[in-house]
Amino acid sequence: MKSYVSDDMIFALATCVGKSALAVFRVSGEGSIASFASCFSKPERLLAAKTNTLVYGTVTGVDDVVVSVYRKGHGYTGEEALEISCHGSLASISLMNEKLSQLGFRQAEPGEFTFRAFLSGKIDLTQAEAVNEIARSQSRLSQTLALERLGGALSARIHRNRDLLADAMSVIEVQLDYAEDEIGGDTSFPFDEITDARDDLAKLADTFRTGSLIGQGAKIVLAGAANAGKSSLFNLFLKTDRSIVSAVPGTTRDFIESNCEIAGINVRLFDTAGLRTAGEEIEAEGIKRTKALMRSSDLLLYLVDSSDPEDGYESISERLEKEIPGVEKLFVWNKTDLPSAFEMPEGFIELSVDSAEGFEALVSGIVSSLGMVSDSNGCELLIESPRQHRSLVESVRSLDSVLSLAREEECLDIISVEMKEALDQLGYICGELTSDDVLDRIFSSFCVGK
Ligand SMILES: Nc1nc2c(ncn2[C@@H]2O[C@H](COP(=O)(O)OP(=O)(O)OP(=O)(O)O)[C@@H](O)[C@H]2O)c(=O)[nH]1
Ligand SMILES: [Mg+2]
The missing domain is CATH 3.40.50.300 (P-loop containing nucleotide triphosphate hydrolases)
Known part of the structure; x- marks a missing residue:
């Protein structure tokens, strides 16, 4: 992605600019702790701090702060990172902005912290989208449903179907390797597995109207x-x-x-x-x-x-x-x-x-x-992202043609191309396959600090 360099130190105000009790700054990237320690009243304490701990101190000439410390592999981004809570005054915010810039931190782009979490494998693309869906949610129900996706329920459902289809694909590939370019009867073709995955993916795709x-x-x-x-x-x-x-x-x-x-x-x-x-x-x-x-x-x-x-x-x-x-x-x-x-x-x-x-x-x-569940009677997994919906629909379309080609006993080469397309579409959903364009579109719709 053109604007997201992933090997430098970034910072952003994670709370709103305005009159409030506290303001929270986020910093992330290799070397963040040592850099910030250079302006901190208790550098040794900070340098020695274990992950997920708090250190209280002063940023010279700026404010008293509480710093949450995250070592590499922990925290939101999976990188070495800090969350710095200071007073929520405009003066504190402005001084802290200046200080962090002087220390060599770069102002983060929208969604850049989540992008780094995605890069470091902390979350997949469905979870990254869920972060934004939570931030935008305006009702209790949409918040609950997005939280479910952030917890990995959508990824798990996609992976379950992907595994099923990958197994089916390997059966097809074995037949291809044995140079049987036509299916002899329907005994060896994995109709059941493909149909199960197809139906489950179609059901998930159908939740889009309600989810959105x-x-x-x-x-x-x-x-x-x-x-x-x-x-x-x-x-x-x-x-x-x-x-x-x-x-x-x-x-x-x-x-x-x-x-x-x-x-x-x-x-x-x-x-x-x-x-x-x-x-x-x-x-x-x-x-x-x-x-x-x-x-x-x-x-x-x-x-x-x-x-x-x-x-x-x-x-x-x-x-x-x-x-x-x-x-x-x-x-x-x-x-x-x-x-x-x-x-x-x-x-x-x-x-x-x-x-x-x-x-x-x-x-x-x-x-x-509206085809909805009310907030009182539990939540099933729903999708609200048009991107995820498009991929699900494409995947189901490919699986439909796999099944009809197989019923017509067509050549396995053609069938395996459609199977691959169905699997690729599931890869796009979780971000295992993706393009810079898509990532740009997803993360640029986040707010700065997310
Ligand atoms: N008895 C009774 N009167 C009602 C009820 N609902 C509305 N009204 C009355 O019906 C009249 C019209 O109500 P409105 O809500 O202004 O109706 P409206 O459909 O918005 O009307 P327009 O804007 O003129 O198209 C008012 O005098 C209301 O008090 C009801 O359930 N029972
Ligand atoms: Mg009226």
Whole structure:
């Protein structure tokens, strides 16, 4: 990678610049401890310190500090490294920056500490990506899932399948060595092993939609006829009077958006203008925007006022499916505290925003419509990286063609090329095979100090 030299000493502020109790600097690289000891009030103590221990002292003319010592092979990067905690004032931060530069440390690039951890074999590429996913996570659930990947659950799953496929590959290679260029019957071809790996990888690839929704947050749009109770429901989700509620139809014109957590899932929630034949220009523009939002949503919550004989709910699901195809939808039969003007059609969720009756069922409906687990019922392994997803899909595609070529008793040479491709794709996921471009893209999206 062009900007990451791996044999020098680097440093970065690992905490934010601002008013805070403490600031933490990270330094890493061969010679870090000796270099830092030259400005430290107790150099011998520092030079003799065992790994994973703390040394208290003063950086002359800068600040009192506590230094965490990591010897080579330990700590985050796997290199000789220190974490220096000083006071969190802007003056301390600036003086410490100057001091470390004078001592010969280079300001680290974004993600460079994690890159070094990857280089030294402390973590693989899935774990490096998990570090960034944790740093970016905005909900408890996304944090928990990323932690699972950081712990190596994804790597272990990929390696298990890779081992299975490597064994299958060696069976194929033996047959190739014996110059049997065609499979004689299906007895010796490892169909079962390849099918098992293929199915497991496909299952993992299928978790991407849910994983990325959890990681990036789900876009949920509240829509429906004017006065159906969209703004009231929006406020109920946010637990605040964010959107104006009134009995006058057409209250919300421009859409309103806000972040919230629903069952541990990070959600970008939109309240929109009621859908009706618009009377004037501004409302018509609001409705146009509502429709665009509906099309781009991960989940559409369509509200009907069950007490209003005018609210055209009839065959709404078919109509919406035609108008907004391919978007997950939930239909909400609101205002159940009032006498119903019609019998509730099948598939609607009953709700009274006023009394909050039915709200829990609505939340469960949202969780399952997004294909998610709620934070209370444990976590399966999910992926959220588009890069990992692409490789999984490619690997499954190659394995599908291996299986169909083998069924057609095609030449083993061709089959082994596809097998190799499937194995390579798994190698890309964990970073055993990779290019500088890919590494650059992954690590440059980290923040400095990570
Ligand atoms: N009884 C009852 N009234 C409700 C309920 N939900 C909303 N309302 C009332 O219905 C009226 C319209 O509510 P809003 O939340 O403003 O409806 P809206 O869909 O945002 O309306 P527009 O922005 O005009 O499209 C208000 O008077 C609410 O108090 C409910 O569950 N029960
Ligand atoms: Mg409204």
